[in-house]
Amino acid sequence: MSAPPKDRDWAAYYTKTSGRPPRETLMFALDRFDAEPADAARFAVDLGAGAGRDVIEMLRRGWRVLAIDAEPDAIDALDARPDLPPAANLVGMVARFEDADWPECDLVNSSFALPLCDPTGFTAVWRRIESSLRPGGRFAGQLYGERDSWVGRDGMTFHTRADVEALLAGFDIEHFVEEEDDSTTPRGEAKHWHVFHVVARRHADDA
Numbered sequence: 001m002s003a004p005p006k007d008r009d010w011a012a013y014y015t016k017t018s019g020r021p022p023r024e025t026l027m028f029a030l031d032r033f034d035a036e037p038a039d040a041a042r043f044a045v046d047l048g049a050g051a052g053r054d055v056i057e058m059l060r061r062g063w064r065v066l067a068i069d070a071e072p073d074a075i076d077a078l079d080a081r082p083d084l085p086p087a088a089n090l091v092g093m094v095a096r097f098e099d100a101d102w103p104e105c106d107l108v109n110s111s112f113a114l115p116l117c118d119p120t121g122f123t124a125v126w127r128r129i130e131s132s133l134r135p136g137g138r139f140a141g142q143l144y145g146e147r148d149s150w151v152g153r154d155g156m157t158f159h160t161r162a163d164v165e166a167l168l169a170g171f172d173i174e175h176f177v178e179e180e181d182d183s184t185t186p187r188g189e190a191k192h193w194h195v196f197h198v199v200a201r202r203h204a205d206d207a
């Protein structure tokens with residue numbers, strides 16, 4: 001089996017995935033926002049943005065985006081993308097999400113990144129996600145389940161289905177898919193995936 005992703009050289013991952021389409025969870029959330037009225041450009045924070053496959057889609061749809069990633073290579077790759085829309089409203093931040101602060105936002109998107117948070121820091125990160133979302137704001141992303149083959153790796157957090165449901169107590173769940181699948185990672189490593197794909201809307205009355 002593979003070493004923990006957080007200890008890997010991410011450059012090859014970024015090269016391999018930067019041209020891939022945006023994640024389905026992000027597209028679901030953006031489509032929900034598109035169906036709601038907005039007075040001004042919406043603002044998203046992408047935690048663990050990588051080389052920006054999701055960021056590009058948000059910018060393309062006129063969002064303002066703060067992209068946070070622990071790897072300087074990710075933010076460099078994002079800034080160097082040839083498909084950045086003209087006048088993109090993008091700020092990149094090199095930081096671990098355990099240490100980062102970000103302003104109030106409409107969307108926290110975190111695709112395949114939050115499980116790379118150490119269990120000791122996860123609760124605080126999740127609280128920051130919740131408190132940064134405006135009422136009616138959304139979380140979109142993935143959490144890993146207890147049958148994922150990376151369970152036990154240092155510095156990673158896994159959840160049971162009940163754990164995920166508890167995390168989402170302050171949200172209306174709009175999209176919830178529990179996936180178990182044997183396939184390969186973008187680096188070509190065999191892996192059993194146990195993934196919760198989530199889009200959830202913060203209760204509108206949680207001001």
Ligand SMILES: C[S@@+](CC[C@H](N)C(=O)[O-])C[C@H]1O[C@@H](n2cnc3c(N)ncnc32)[C@H](O)[C@@H]1O
Pocket residue numbers: 005006010017023047048049050051052053054068069070071074095096097098110111112113116117118
């Ligand atoms: C599997 S990649 C996913 C990238 C992108 N979101 C996507 O969907 O392709 C995980 C990303 O999270 C970043 N990352 C991992 N642990 C992190 C942490 N604790 N804080 C911030 N970023 C982190 C990695 O550098 C990497 O770019």
